[in-house]
Amino acid sequence: MSYQLSQRQESILGFIEKFLDDYQIPPTVRDIQSGCNISSTSVVDYNLQILQKEGYLNRLPDVSRGIELLENAYGESKRSILKIPVLGHIAAGEPIPVNPIATWEADEFDNVDIPAFLINSKSNVYGLKVKGESMIDALVTDGDLVILEPTLHANNGDMVAAWLDKEEEATLKRFYLEGDMVRLQPENSSMKPIMVPASNVAVRGKVVGVIRSI
Amino acid sequence: MSYQLSQRQESILGFIEKFLDDYQIPPTVRDIQSGCNISSTSVVDYNLQILQKEGYLNRLPDVSRGIELLENAYGESKRSILKIPVLGHIAAGEPIPVNPIATWEADEFDNVDIPAFLINSKSNVYGLKVKGESMIDALVTDGDLVILEPTLHANNGDMVAAWLDKEEEATLKRFYLEGDMVRLQPENSSMKPIMVPASNVAVRGKVVGVIRSI
DNA sequence: TTATTATTAAAACTAATGTTCTATAAATTA
DNA sequence: TAATTTATAGAACATTAGTTTTAATAATAA
Structure with missing residues (x-):
């Protein structure tokens, strides 16, 4: 054709x-x-x-x-690089009292370039450095860089960065909505889930990729 | 100054x-x-x-x-991207009878851009797509892209891509030299190590990074 | 102040580079 | 085969763009 x-x-x-x-x-x-x-x-x-x-x-x-x-032009050629901000740390374990989104201005953390194939949407993807081992059974561990897409609506089972309003803490867990409660489930057999009222949880993004440097 | x-x-x-x-x-x-x-x-x-x-x-x-x-020039600006070839699949499970290095010419697999911070040396880093779940306890699973640096000398405990000369098979395992035998250890409690004479094993590279798209 | 150096200015110069013109050859189509 | 389109050539042209020259002004040092 x-x-x-x-x-x-x-x-x-x-x-x-x-x-x-x-x-x-x-x-x-x-x-x-x-x-x-x-x-x-x-x-x-x-x-x-x-x-x-x-x-x-x-x-x-x-x-x-x-x-x-232009894209799609020649074979596999696409300069598919995305520069994303690493907003800070995210607790995979005990929540840490820092609102990662609020630290946007803090340039303590660099930008990093990530391969675009990790990402579907072109929205404001960002990275968080994982602290703790609560997600180790989900193959995410301390020091990993998780890539997140900002979302407010998570589906059950998604790995999300959740913000607990009252506690003013952020944490990386699997998300399950159960009635009007949210269960934030660690993926580490030695840790227990956190149950919080749905109104107290703000989903800040869901994990779409993981980068680990060994 | x-x-x-x-x-x-x-x-x-x-x-x-x-x-x-x-x-x-x-x-x-x-x-x-x-x-x-x-x-x-x-x-x-x-x-x-x-x-x-x-x-x-x-x-x-x-x-x-x-x-x-130039780098370091202005603010945080560094275009730190590396284009690496994805040479093919690597078995994390039963070895697959393909020499990944030999498939270099085959352009069945694309190049990908990866963030340079994953890598120390500037040598011929390459990527392999993981097949199988033998390394799941090492937080590497089916579909992951592992980044390898070519090395001939692995240290005990390194995660390596090993080529079995006689069997003409490649596999992803942890490397342990034990006398004149090499133990290729899966990281999956349901799988057993492979013991082979050291002369029969060629280490093709060791894993320096992992990228997972979810 | 005087001398020196750093910076700005305007203009001209030259080389690099996109564009156009005309002609020819090759491939297609009628 | 003749007509038409596609592709190649060489050359010239025109603008873009790097470089140089000379001079004036501002800032700094002796």
Whole structure:
């Protein structure tokens, strides 16, 4: 159905990608010319026009190196990086009296780049560093970085960062709504669940990924 | 101690960073000029020279948009991403008869971008997708992506990708050298270790990180 | 103050680079 | 085969953009 790229066009796309990878800056028309052994800049231009029309890239007219590769363009190529803020620690164990969301401003914690394949939505994903071992049976342990999507509505069984209003504490547990109570279930056989009134619990996000450095 | 950037230099650095963020391409000298309300391109050039000398950026001479922001330069900005190849699956359970390293050419598996903080060395780190649950007690389970550094010498207790020469099988286990035998220990209470002659085992890499998408 | 250095300015210069024009060859289609 | 489209070539053109020159002004040191 879709337009079949010529060998030359494939080669150009590939070159652009490699060039971007190598130099962090798009190639010029003449870079492409020499890189792909093309006789004339006009041939490069000609093929770039086609690649643009076919949706593989975008060109900024009269702008040097004004080539922008588009997603879905070439094979598996997607610069799928997300920079997310690490807001602080989250207790997996005894809750700690810190509202992680409130510490946004505190730059004690860096941003980190995470691979986008961990995430579905493009919303304000954030990271929390795990303290404690209450979730060890869920394969999350002390020092792990958990990636969370902000949600207010958790489903039963989700691993969530929960904020206890009255206690002013945050904790990482599995979420179960039982009547008008919420059971916050650790995943560690030696620890007991916390039962709190639903009105006292604010779900701050649910875990969508885990990164561990060994 | 270190050179104190002038307000103008701060402004230029900030502009470059924002420009990169917005357009994925470095600004031209004249972009900076108008963006920072500077009267002359030579003033931009002058300050860029200083910024280069002070190690905040790198300039490619005679190259349009040849400005490269350096690490540690401005605030927390570090594009710390590593693109690593995912070479295939690794058995955490029954070994699978595939030499993952040999499948390098097979592009059945993508590259992925991973956060650089997972990794110490800059060597040829690679990823393997975990199949099976033999390492579940080590908090690694089916579907996880394990990040490995190529090593030939494992220490006792390291989690390694081991290649069994005779069987032509690869497996993910903990490594223990015991005399001239190697014990490959699963981390799953329902599974038994594999004992093999040391000469029959090639350590292909040791696990330095784990990424799980939930 | 005087000398020196750092910074700003305007303009010109040169090289880099996107774009266009015309012509030719190759591949398709009528 | 003739007509049409697609692709390639070479060259020239025009703008973009890095660099240099010279001069003036501000800041600092002697």
